[in-house]
Amino acid sequence: MLWIAILASFVSFLDGSVINVALPAISRELGGGLTTQQWVVDAYLITLGSLILVAGSLSDVLGRVLVLRAGLIGFGATSVMCALAPTADWLVLARALQGVAGALLVPSSLALITSNFDEAPRAKAIGQWTAGTTVAFIAGPLLGGVLVDSVGWRWIFGINVLPIAVTLYLLAVLPAKDVRKKGVRIDYAGAVLCVLGLAGPVYALIEQGNYGWGSPLILTPLTLGILCLAGFIWRERTAHQPLLPLSLFSVRNFAVGNVATAFIYAALSIGGFIIVLFLQQVAGFPATMAALALLPVSIVNILLASWFGALAGRFGPRWFMALGPALAGGGYLLMLASEIPVDYWTELMPGILLFAVGLSATVAPLTAAILGSVSEEQAGIGSAVNNAVSRVAGLIGIALVGLVVGGKLGLDGFHRMVGVTAVLLILGGIVSAVGIQNPPRRPALRARQKVPSQGTRSYRIFRPHR
Numbered sequence: 001m002l003w004i005a006i007l008a009s010f011v012s013f014l015d016g017s018v019i020n021v022a023l024p025a026i027s028r029e030l031g032g033g034l035t036t037q038q039w040v041v042d043a044y045l046i047t048l049g050s051l052i053l054v055a056g057s058l059s060d061v062l063g064r065v066l067v068l069r070a071g072l073i074g075f076g077a078t079s080v081m082c083a084l085a086p087t088a089d090w091l092v093l094a095r096a097l098q099g100v101a102g103a104l105l106v107p108s109s110l111a112l113i114t115s116n117f118d119e120a121p122r123a124k125a126i127g128q129w130t131a132g133t134t135v136a137f138i139a140g141p142l143l144g145g146v147l148v149d150s151v152g153w154r155w156i157f158g159i160n161v162l163p164i165a166v167t168l169y170l171l172a173v174l175p176a177k178d179v180r181k182k183g184v185r186i187d188y189a190g191a192v193l194c195v196l197g198l199a200g201p202v203y204a205l206i207e208q209g210n211y212g213w214g215s216p217l218i219l220t221p222l223t224l225g226i227l228c229l230a231g232f233i234w235r236e237r238t239a240h241q242p243l244l245p246l247s248l249f250s251v252r253n254f255a256v257g258n259v260a261t262a263f264i265y266a267a268l269s270i271g272g273f274i275i276v277l278f279l280q281q282v283a284g285f286p287a288t289m290a291a292l293a294l295l296p297v298s299i300v301n302i303l304l305a306s307w308f309g310a311l312a313g314r315f316g317p318r319w320f321m322a323l324g325p326a327l328a329g330g331g332y333l334l335m336l337a338s339e340i341p342v343d344y345w346t347e348l349m350p351g352i353l354l355f356a357v358g359l360s361a362t363v364a365p366l367t368a369a370i371l372g373s374v375s376e377e378q379a380g381i382g383s384a385v386n387n388a389v390s391r392v393a394g395l396i397g398i399a400l401v402g403l404v405v406g407g408k409l410g411l412d413g414f415h416r417m418v419g420v421t422a423v424l425l426i427l428g429g430i431v432s433a434v435g436i437q438n439p440p441r442r443p444a445l446r447a448r449q450k451v452p453s454q455g456t457r458s459y460r461i462f463r464p465h466r
Contacts, residue, residue, distance in 0.1 A: 001112055001116040001117075001174065002117075002125050003170060004068075004109070004112065004167055004170050004171055004174070005109040005112045005125075006109075007163050007166060007167040007170070008068055008071070008072060008105050008108070008109040008167050009105060009106055009109045009136075010135070010136045010163055011072070011075060011105065011160050011163050011164055011167075012075070012102045012105045012106055013136035013137060013140070014136040014139070014140045014143075014159070014160070014163075015044075015075075015079070015098070015102070015140075015157075015160060016044075016140075017136060017137045017140030017141055017144075018140040018141060018143065018144035018156045018159075019040065019041060019044075019144075019156070020041070020141070020272055020273055020276040020277070021141050021144040021145050021148060021276055021280075021287050021290055021291045022144055022147075022148050022153040022156050022287070023037040023040060023041070023273075023276070023277060024037075024277060024280040024281050024287070025148050025152070025153040025287065026040060026088075026091070026153050029153070030085070030087060030088040030091060031088060032088045033407070033408065034401070034402050034405065034407060034408065034409060035206060035207065035209065035210065035402060036088045036092075037277065038206045038398055038399065038401060038402055039088075039092045039095075039206060040088075040091060040092060040095055041095075041273065041398050042202055042206065042395050042398050042399055043092045043093070043095040043096040043099065044095040044096065044098055044099040044102070045099065045391055045392075045394055045395035045398070046096065046099065046195065046198050046199050046202060046395060047096050047097070047099030047100045047102075047103065047195065048099035048100075048102050048103050048391055049099075049198065049388055049391030049392040049394075049395055050191065050194040050195040050197075050198050050388075050392075051099070051100060051103040051191060051194075051195070052103045052106070052107060052384065052387055052388050052391065053191075053194075053243040053244060053384055053385070053388055054103075054186060054187065054188075054190075054191040054243055055067065055071075055103040055104045055107050055108070056107040056381075056384050057184060057185075057186045057187070057241075057243070058104070058186060059104075059107055059108045060180065060181040060184045061180065061181070061184050061186060062180070063180050064108045064112050065108075065112070065171065067104050067108045068104065068105065068108040068109060068112065068171070069168065069171055070101075070104060071101050071102070071103075071104030071105040071108060072101075072105070072164050072167055072168055072171075073101075073164075073168070074097070074098075074100065074101030074104065075098060075101040075102060075105065075160065075164060076160060076161055076164040076165070077101075078094050078095075078097045078098035078100075078101055079098065079157045079158070079160040079161060079164075080157070080158075080161070081093075081094035081097065081098075082094040082095060082098060082154075082157040083154045083155070083157040083158050084154070085154075106387070107384060137298055138295070138298045141276075141291035141292075141294065141295075142288070142291050142292065142295070143156075143159065144156045144287070144291060145286070145287040145288035145289070145290065145291035145292070146287075146288055147159070148287035148288075149286050149287050149288050184241065185240065185241045187235070187236075187239050187241060187242055187243045189235055189239075190232060190235045190236060190239060190242060190243045190244070191243060193228045193229075193231045193232035193235055194228075194229075194232050194243070196224065196225060196228040197225050197226070197228035197229035197230075197231070197232050198225070198229075198392065198395065199221070199225060200221040200222055200223075200224050200225015200226070200228065201221075201222055201225040201226065201229075201396075201399075202225075202395060202396065202399045203218075203221045203222075203225075204218045204219075204221055204222035204225070205396075205399035205400060205402070205403060206399050206402055208402075208403065209402050209403070209406075209407045232244075233246075244385060244388075245378075245381060245385075248374060248378065248381070248382060248385060251373045251374060252373070252435065252437060253369050253370065253372070253373035253435075253436055253437060254370055254373040254374055254382065255435075256431060256432065256435030256436055257321075257366060257369050257370035257373065257386070257432075257436065258370065258385070258386060258389045259431050259435070260321060260325075260366060260428045260429075260431045260432045260435075260436075261366065261370070261386060261389050261390055261393065261428075262389055262390075262392075262393040262428075263325075263393070263424045263425070263427045263428035263431065264325055264362065264366070264393075264424070264425060264428040265389070265390040265391075265393040265394055265397075266393040266394060266396060266397035266424050267325075267328075267329075267332075267397065267421045267422075267424035267425045267428070268359075268394065269393070269394030269395075269397040269398055270397040270398065270400070270401060270417060270420065270421050270424070271332065271355070271418075271421045272294065273397075273398055273401065274401065274409075274414060274417040274418070274421070275290075275293065275294060275348075276290050276291070276293070276294070277409055278409060278414045279293055279342070279344075281409055282340065282342075282409060282410060282411060282414065283340070283341070283342040284341075285342075293344060293348065293352070294352065296349070296352055296353055296356055297352060297355065297356040297359065299356075300353065300356035300357060300359075300360055301356060301359060301360050301363075303360075304357065304360035304361070305360045305363060305364055306364070308320060308324075308360055308361045308364055308365065309364030309365065309368065312364060312365035312368060313368065315438075316438025316439065317365035317366065317368055317369040317372075317436060317438065318369075318432065318433070318436040318437065318438045319433070320361050320362065320364075320365035321362060321365050321366050321369060321428075321429070321432035321433075321436055322429045322430070322432045322433035322436075323358075323361065323429065324358045324359065324360075324361030324362030324365070324429065325358060325362050325425040325426060325428040325429035325432070326358070326425070326426050326429040327354060327355075327357060327358030327361065328354070328355045328357075328358030328359050328362065328425045329358070329421075329422040329423070329424075329425035329426040329429070330354055330358070330422070331350075331351040331352065331353070331354030331355030331356070331357075331358060331422075332351060332355060332418050332419075332421045332422035332425065333351070333418075333419075333422045334350050334351030334354060335347070335348055335351040335352075335418045336415055336418055336419065338411070338414070338415075338418075339411070340411055358425070362428075366432075367386070369436055370382060370386050371383065371386075372439065397424075400420075401417060404416050404417055404420055405417060
């Protein structure tokens with residue numbers, strides 16, 4: 001069961017980490033410039049971010065194994081659609097459908113672990129699951145760069161087929177305990193309102209450069225989207241079993257932590273997107289070298305994240321969540337010194353390293369603070385909400401790129417986006433400094449409950465959301 005969970009999530013995270021490095025090649029072949037590049041990323045995030053909560057409900061109603069199998073088949077089919085896309089519109093549609101399938105994978109794979117492992121083995125299994133998904137984050141850009149530079153961008157979607165086939169085979173031959181819950185209702189109306197509420201404003205943000213803010217083609221979806229978002233909030237306040245339990249946001253650390261998550265993860269999405277595009281389209285780096293540029297972030301994270309998580313468990317998350325994003329934002333400010341031609345080692349590398357250290361100090365305390373603020377019974381929905389917030393934040397961040405850059409990426413546009421990324425990170429730190437409260441220090445109780453290890457375990461669940 002553990003290998004099934006690892007492979008199922010590996011596919012989703014590999015796809016998310018590999019796409020940025022292929023965007024310039026996709027744009028060159030299919031056309032559309034920056035707008036196409038934004039839609040290739042955001043079409044996936046719209047459906048993934050808006051449906052990840054309903055996917056958890058589906059796995060409770062229909063069974064984790066059934067939902068996982070459907071997600072795998074759907075992800076494989078849509079990956080083939082992406083690989084064979086004859087036009088940009090076809091690719092965007094396929095990416096949106098791929099997001100639907102992706103929403104079924106991660107919640108079901110984690111639920112498979114929780115339903116098949118008891119307490120002590122469960123912690124070890126989640127750690128192994130996290131290690132597998134971390135490999136996807138590190139290997140994805142490198143593998144994608146090599147494929148783009150050698151056989152073409154279409155193969156980045158073709159690499160999903162083999163692990164999907166292996167996972168489906170394991171599901172067929174291994175006895176898998178399926179779990180269904182009685183009395184669970186799926187909030188379909190909330191899901192529809194959420195999808196439309198995100199799609200309308202994102203469409204307006206991406207396409208305003210083509211049509212102008214005064215165009216009915218922009219104002220209509222923007223207005224309808226805002227109305228749908230308002231309807232979604234009303235629906236979640238009145239639904240018997242809401243997708244998004246708004247009562248969770250009455251807990252201070254949960255509410256503040258998710259606001260900080262929105263700022264920080266919007267910055268992470270923008271930063272990774274813009275650096276890879278800048279290095280390829282402006283600085284002239286090949287795809288493989290552009291992918292290698294961000295490798296230090298993963299390496300530093302692996303080396304330092306657990307240490308910072310342990311420190312936050314000992315001293316409380318507040319100042320780690322405040323200083324970590326500020327340090328990461330400072331790393332992006334250092335990148336404002338970049339010029340053409342780009343000297344990676346002196347103009348980008350110092351900022352990337354500083355960002356990596358700040359990020360390592362941030363993520364574990366952030367997720368530990370959020371999970372630690374809710375009861376054990378609410379941990380599942382709490383993690384799902386935080387996952388959705390991070391996805392939606394990345395979605396909106398990518399949608400804003402065209403508005404800030406001005407339609408075509410150059411050195412000035414890169415500097416503006418680097419500045420925006422730094423501001424978002426620093427705002428995340430300010431929100432944390434002002435709003436996060438450290439839990440009361442009770443040494444005897446903390447020793448008995450092993451709070452530091454809970455913080456580490458929470459981090460391991462959440463880290464792949466990047």
